[in-house]
Amino acid sequence: MTLSNIVVLVKYVPDATGDRKFEADNTVDRVGVDGLLSELDEYAVEQALQIKEKRADEEITVTALTVGPAEAEAAVRKALQMGADKAVHVQDDAIAGSDAVATSLVLAKAIEKIGVPELVVGGLASTDGGLSVVPAMLAERLGLPQVTLAAVVETQGDQVRIKRDGDTATEVVGGTLPLVLSVTDQSGEARYPSFKGIMAAKKKPLDTFSLADLGVDASEVGLGAAWTTVENVTARPPRTAGEIVKDEDGSGATALVDFLASKKFI
Amino acid sequence: MSEVLVLVDHVDGAVRKPTYELLAIAKRIGSPSAVFIGGADKSAAVADAVKAYGADKVYVVDDAEIKGYLVAPKAEVLQQLAEKASPAAILIPASAEGKEIAGRLAIKLSSGLITDAVDVQVNGDDIVTTQSVFAGNFTVDAKVVKGTPIIAVKPNAAAPEEGAGAGAVEEFAASISDAAKTAQIVASQPRQATGRPELTEAAIVVSGGRGTGGDFTAVEGLADALGAAVGASRAAVDSGWKPHTFQVGQTGKVVSPQLYVANGISGAIQHRAGMQTSKTIVAVNKDEEAPIFELVDFGVVGDLHSVLPAATAEIEKRKG
Ligand SMILES: Cc1cc2nc3c(=O)[nH]c(=O)nc-3n(C[C@H](O)[C@H](O)[C@H](O)COP(=O)(O)OP(=O)(O)OC[C@H]3O[C@@H](n4cnc5c(N)ncnc54)[C@H](O)[C@@H]3O)c2cc1C
Ligand SMILES: Nc1ncnc2c1ncn2[C@@H]1O[C@H](COP(=O)(O)O)[C@@H](O)[C@H]1O
Numbered sequence A: 001m002t003l004s005n006i007v008v009l010v011k012y013v014p015d016a017t018g019d020r021k022f023e024a025d026n027t028v029d030r031v032g033v034d035g036l037l038s039e040l041d042e043y044a045v046e047q048a049l050q051i052k053e054k055r056a057d058e059e060i061t062v063t064a065l066t067v068g069p070a071e072a073e074a075a076v077r078k079a080l081q082m083g084a085d086k087a088v089h090v091q092d093d094a095i096a097g098s099d100a101v102a103t104s105l106v107l108a109k110a111i112e113k114i115g116v117p118e119l120v121v122g123g124l125a126s127t128d129g130g131l132s133v134v135p136a137m138l139a140e141r142l143g144l145p146q147v148t149l150a151a152v153v154e155t156q157g158d159q160v161r162i163k164r165d166g167d168t169a170t171e172v173v174g175g176t177l178p179l180v181l182s183v184t185d186q187s188g189e190a191r192y193p194s195f196k197g198i199m200a201a202k203k204k205p206l207d208t209f210s211l212a213d214l215g216v217d218a219s220e221v222g223l224g225a226a227w228t229t230v231e232n233v234t235a236r237p238p239r240t241a242g243e244i245v246k247d248e249d250g251s252g253a254t255a256l257v258d259f260l261a262s263k264k265f266i
Numbered sequence B: 001m002s003e004v005l006v007l008v009d010h011v012d013g014a015v016r017k018p019t020y021e022l023l024a025i026a027k028r029i030g031s032p033s034a035v036f037i038g039g040a041d042k043s044a045a046v047a048d049a050v051k052a053y054g055a056d057k058v059y060v061v062d063d064a065e066i067k068g069y070l071v072a073p074k075a076e077v078l079q080q081l082a083e084k085a086s087p088a089a090i091l092i093p094a095s096a097e098g099k100e101i102a103g104r105l106a107i108k109l110s111s112g113l114i115t116d117a118v119d120v121q122v123n124g125d126d127i128v129t130t131q132s133v134f135a136g137n138f139t140v141d142a143k144v145v146k147g148t149p150i151i152a153v154k155p156n157a158a159a160p161e162e163g164a165g166a167g168a169v170e171e172f173a174a175s176i177s178d179a180a181k182t183a184q185i186v187a188s189q190p191r192q193a194t195g196r197p198e199l200t201e202a203a204i205v206v207s208g209g210r211g212t213g214g215d216f217t218a219v220e221g222l223a224d225a226l227g228a229a230v231g232a233s234r235a236a237v238d239s240g241w242k243p244h245t246f247q248v249g250q251t252g253k254v255v256s257p258q259l260y261v262a263n264g265i266s267g268a269i270q271h272r273a274g275m276q277t278s279k280t281i282v283a284v285n286k287d288e289e290a291p292i293f294e295l296v297d298f299g300v301v302g303d304l305h306s307v308l309p310a311a312t313a314e315i316e317k318r319k320g
Helices: A039-054 A070-082 A100-114 A134-142 A195-201 A251-262 B017-029 B040-052 B071-085 B096-109 B217-226 B234-238 B304-319
Strands: A005-009 A012-014 A035-037 A061-067 A086-090 A119-122 A146-150 A152-156 A159-165 A169-176 A179-183 A206-209 A228-235 A243-246 B003-007 B031-038 B057-062 B089-093 B113-123 B126-133 B138-144 B150-153 B168-171 B184-190 B204-208 B229-232 B259-263 B280-285 B298-301
Touching (some): A005 A039, A005 A100, A005 A134, A012 A070, A039 A061, A039 A119, A039 A152, A061 A100, A070 A195, A070 A206, A100 A134, A119 A134, A134 A179, A134 B071, A134 B096, A146 A159, A159 A179, A243 A251, A251 B280, A251 B298, B003 B071, B017 B040, B017 B089, B017 B113, B017 B150, B031 B040, B031 B071, B040 B057, B089 B096, B096 B150, B204 B217, B217 B229, B280 B304
Parallel strands (some): A005 A119, A061 A086, A086 A206, A119 A179, A243 B298, B003 B031, B031 B057, B089 B150, B113 B150, B259 B280
Antiparallel strands (some): A012 A035, A152 A159, A159 A169, A228 B138
């Protein structure tokens, strides 16, 4: 099988260094805060581009796909600047508040509309709600195998081999295209957009689809359709200021051990 | 009483502790049914182990045909069991693999999924889960409102409870599609045993960062004196001083021990994301301005290479 299409999943997330909040309806506030392409999805874009570059004799199109509010266009724009060829942004007010189940549905329908590629690449997790489940759900919906959490990715012909650090072992996992791949931040630094890349991105195609374009009924997505509901959100009480001592001639060690003993750790 | 399916977390038949925690949670909801997908020759020992922690039923699914085929076949097994048993809930360990099984299963069963629960309680007819989100800055209570609740539970969410269940063993022959057998583990190198507790399960974690300068002797010495697991910051992992499995943080392990000791770690937001729900936090850092000190219950401004060995010696002395 030749590789002709790669879809890379990129999410627009609130900036982790900013003040992340919840709305009154217990959904993540995605509008009132600064957002950006999820850092962890930059690694997915990078791997997609590297695969394209390594297989220069094949005509490979890399399409960046995002599902999110109007501002989420920034996420696919960044991917285009990094070197993706095309972008698709699914935007519809009805999508707001969707859970991973609904997000995976919209992603699957968008991918079917674009044309199911040989390779879908996602990130390790959203840096906001971060469940690390969307790639698996998407694979299930598309009827594809998944090869996830890759620290090292290699492809050859229709074979994909990854290395990953599992919970109990380091594994090499193999799969045959078509499949869904996800990569971690161990997979290699993501490139910065070059000036040339930024200029070129302005001319690259960017399609925006609504739910109607994808044939998804608004009742299947959004907060109202979620299969789970949040009952309560509580901010963690601020930590009370602890005791800080300066080590002088070994006094720090004794004070530390006294503290540990007072808490019954010794 | 309805069954509650608990997927057994094991390595070649050696049951891992989170399984017992899940069984304790399952008892709050209904009658625990452990699901063991593994080697037939290990099933008797596994059945004994989970029975001792309250399993009323043990479904044994021989994995001869599906071993090495990642998560898709396991999701099919659980789907078929769920259709047969109509459980009140399905509990899965929130490991990387567990969450992916849960994700696929949720789509198959058209059921809601909650991942990374740190607590699960029954409130009237509702199963209410607690999750910690945004780097531990918020706690969220949630419940599943569609289908069979599928809950991926983090380690340490409950204490294992000894107490024998009925432990009836039932072999279950699942039919696995060819499509589920397409991605495969082709090589596996088991993690070398460190003789220390598992990072995510440990009651105490002692971590080292760039400030160790690559020498973890002092960190490991203190860890051993306290019976703790060893962790690392990403800077220490990226420098090649520790493998990635030691990494604590947003893209490593999220730990929530009774005590977390950060040594030579500045306290970047991505590191905090992996440790700030720890009950007690201690830091040793030579920079009094290090952000980690904003989190601590107790902090020492000093050089870890002198403070830690001295503290270790003092602990050994007091232990006698
Ligand atoms: C996408 C992404 C994901 C990330 N995920 C993670 C993650 O999962 N986990 C993680 O940890 N980081 C993560 N990071 C990296 C994070 O931003 C920080 O760079 C990292 O945590 C810094 O590690 P450190 O504290 O060991 O090093 P530094 O920030 O360099 O801090 C070293 C500290 O050691 C102190 N020190 C030096 N010498 C001594 C001494 N002799 N005795 C005592 N103290 C000393 C210094 O004062 C300093 O405070 C991530 C970053 C990104 C972009
Ligand atoms: N709304 C979205 N749009 C595009 N990709 C997404 C979206 N949500 C999740 N993803 C992809 O799925 C990965 C895992 O997401 P999650 O399961 O939410 O942690 C992310 O790193 C993205 O690659």
